[in-house]
Amino acid sequence: MEKTILIEIRDVSKAFKGTKVLQGINLDIHDKEFITLLGPSGCGKTTTLRIIGGFETPDEGTVMFEGEDMSNIPPYHRNVNTVFQKYALFPHLNVYDNIAFGLRIKKIPKDEIASRVEEMLQMTSLVGFEKRQISTLSGGQQQRVAIARALINKPKVLLLDEPLGALDLKLRKDMQNELKRIQHLTGITFIYVTHVQEEALSMSDTVVVMADGKIQQIGTPEDIYNEPTNAFVADFIGESNILDGTMVADFQARFAGKTFPCVDSGFEPGESVDIVIRPEDVDVVPANSSQLTGTVTSVTFKGDYYEIIVDVCGFKWMIETSDYVAPETCIGLKIDPDAIHVMKKSEYSGRFGDYSTFSEEAEELSDPNYGIEPEEDTPDDE
Amino acid sequence: MTSNPVSPVKKSPIRHFRLANLRSLGILTPHIVWCVIFIVVPLLFVLYYTFTDRNGAFTTDNLQFLGTPEILRCFGLSIVYALVATAVCLLLAYPLALAISKLKSNHQSLATLLLMLPMWVSFIIRTYTLKNIFNDNGIINQIIAMLGGGEVKFLGQSWLIILGMVYDFLPYMVMPIVTVLTGIDPKLNEAAEDLGYSPFRAFLHVTLPLSRAGIISGITMVFVPCVSTFYISSTLSGGTVTLIGDKIESAFLSNSNFQQGSAMSFVLMILILISILVMNKFGDKESEELLA
Known part of the structure; x- marks a missing residue:
């Protein structure tokens, strides 16, 4: 420009x-x-x-x-x-x-x-x-x-x-x-x-x-x-599932114990990376037709979609789906290659992206040592 | 989005209002009794003595006495001294108040405490101390003598009386201004600077007009005691300057002339009332604008 x-x-x-x-x-x-x-x-x-x-x-x-x-x-x-x-x-x-x-x-x-x-x-x-x-x-x-x-x-x-x-x-x-x-x-x-x-x-x-x-x-x-550059941005902008993963080779990402085709390249083979998958990019499929399965732990009606939390081997995924899924059911997750975004590791890796709680604040609330710091900018809270 | 510039007027809930009124009447009873005994009744006495002679007959002689050149001069002198003292107080107090208002809150409380500390001592004692300092054989004259100078006559000089008034009443000017200045959002000055005003101009166009209410109450709180003071002038002048307060004091205490004393008090009260009304007029304009 x-x-x-x-x-x-x-x-x-x-x-x-x-x-x-x-x-x-x-x-x-x-x-x-x-x-x-x-x-x-x-x-x-x-x-x-x-x-x-x-x-x-x-x-x-x-x-x-x-x-x-x-x-x-x-x-x-x-x-x-x-x-x-x-x-x-x-x-x-x-x-x-x-x-x-x-x-x-x-x-x-x-x-x-x-x-x-x-x-x-x-x-x-x-x-x-x-x-x-x-x-x-x-x-x-x-x-x-x-x-x-x-x-x-x-x-x-x-x-x-x-x-x-x-x-x-x-x-x-x-x-x-x-x-x-x-x-x-x-x-x-x-x-x-x-x-x-x-x-x-x-x-x-x-x-x-x-x-x-x-x-x-x-x-x-x-x-x-x-294309968020790191886990902080991915988490702060919109909702994200951020997983620990490795690049097996170009266009091959491994996370959650499985290897998935993806559209990213240019990483060292075997490089450890952060994987971002947006909740709206995950499709719910029957458990037997997917390589990734998990148990629904909560379902929240959001008007035009349901927000469901799925426990996949201990990692809580957030998924947005238009079809109702009952809690405690076992479902399969389908992820298309272009839904997988690969990021280099950063200082923010591992701090965000698991939906055991929604916000850092929720964790901070139960931490008595968190925060009385001199605030230089104090936005009104939501 | 459109909004109606005319805001709807809410009907006041009359029943609740009356109930609240009745309740507050009960709470206020002791105060009302106090006010009647110690304010209303004495005022009626003042009014009675003003318009009667020693035999209790109606007369305007007491008021005519006020027209004598000597009393008029005392009134004039009192007003001039009070005006000058008030002006000096304002000039000293404003920068001080500005400095205090800019302190962090714990430092501010300390500064306020230091400022109020002399007020814990009766103003009569403070004035007497001032007299001793400036006496013919006071500390200052002793120092001058030690330096080889001759005795300086301080008592009786007008500036010493002004100094006495300023010394006694300065906190009454500082405190309301500090209160108002502390309440002004510092962002307002930033906003003015952002819009092209230098810090000094921002002060003139934002801080100063916003502190008007404090200035007005400070002026009132200093002017009123200054104009009616009876001790400062007689003490610090060694008896050569007589203000109206001194006249009133001697009328009651030395001459037992309650009639003339009451007449002077009555007129002085009316003068003060007028000056307060005039001052409030300035203040009211502002609050009216804010409420309009």
Whole structure:
């Protein structure tokens, strides 16, 4: 693609009180791109955003904006605006004055301010709300004011820090569409921070998956979903069965005690690997017609499909199927070659992908030693 | 998504309201009794003495007495001293409050404690101490003498009276401002900087207007005791400066002239009431806007 690079992040590291929150971040952000930094709480996504906004300075590395080093440029001289996590609207000003705030400092004539505020009100469907005080607005309305206030300065880049975190599910979906529409309309680069994978996949041109202060994978939503680079990404994006396996030869993967044909190649023969199989890619067949059999341990009705957990020699698989299967029955699992995704081993191997529990959190809940850590970014929980 | 800008008005549940009222009346009884005995009744006495002579007959002589140049001068002087002291308090308190509000919460409690510590001592003792420090043979003059200087007359200088008022009442200005500043989301300043405001301009356009309520209550809490104070001025001036509070004190205690004392108190109370109303007008505008 002939897209121009707008922001270059090079070898950026950052620590708070000796705790490394970012380590060797390298990222190119292109003009007019909708890029999402996705990761769990504490992964460093918000810190990355704050470094781009100028609210934090990196300990190491550089941030270049259109080829210019931004290290010593304060936030108020950057051509970047932010939609803050809880909006940070000015409670002493009404909707109009909040939106006009960024123009007031720039010696712009009053009638131009009025026309630009009007333009923003129309774009965010807030016409008629000009005189309203912020405290009288709903979360969704405050959200729009925050977007209008940031966009009126016509920034090159809009930073959005979990902007939908405080909204309920349906409204969040509407706002996703709305943000997408506004981004197309304005042609402004959006850098979006979220811990909700569904938001990242449905809105972004590019998704940057982060964990433990490092970038795990950069790619289109399809790439990230279909070709995760390691167990963390596979587990964080969608549901995955992640198994320990070996590459017997090219196009031959061995896991769960059996060898399966697959579409991956280029590994050393006998190399130990992680195997990812998405729940929707496994077909349920009679036990006698498959080389992989297991016992159904639980069945959950999900509306358009059943989510079943199958115990195959002690490893719990998650399978999504449209046909009901009774618990305690023995079934066969059919896996097509293109449903098998092979990944190199990583530090995350073995930590994810067994469905004895659904989340790390469930395990953390029963671990009294887990976690009182200084949180640098605190997204609202689901 | 469309939303109606006019929010529906909820009907108040009258029955519950009355029930709650009745209950709170029971709880409030001791307070009401207290207020009547110690506030309402004394005020009625003030009103009675203001409009009667020594024989109990109705008169406006007491109020006419207030028109004499000497009393008018005392009123004027009291207001000027109180205004200056309040202004000095505000100028000192705001940066201090800003610094305290930026501290971590445990350091903040410590700073607040240090600030309030002098308030554990009666202001009369504190003022008396101040007098001893600045006395003709006080510590400062002793130091000056040791350095070979001549005695300096501090008592009676206007700035010393202002200093006394500021010293006694500064915490009343700091505390409400600290409270308000602590409540301001630091993200708001970040938002202003994000929108092109330098930290100083962000302060002017965000922090300052948002701390208005604290400033107003601080001003009220300092101005009112300053304008009516009777001890600070007489002590620190060595008796040369007489403010209206001193006049009231001597009317009651030295001259046993309850009528003139009440008249001065009555007018002073009305002046204070007016100034509070004016101050609240500033505050109300804000809260009205927020509620509108």
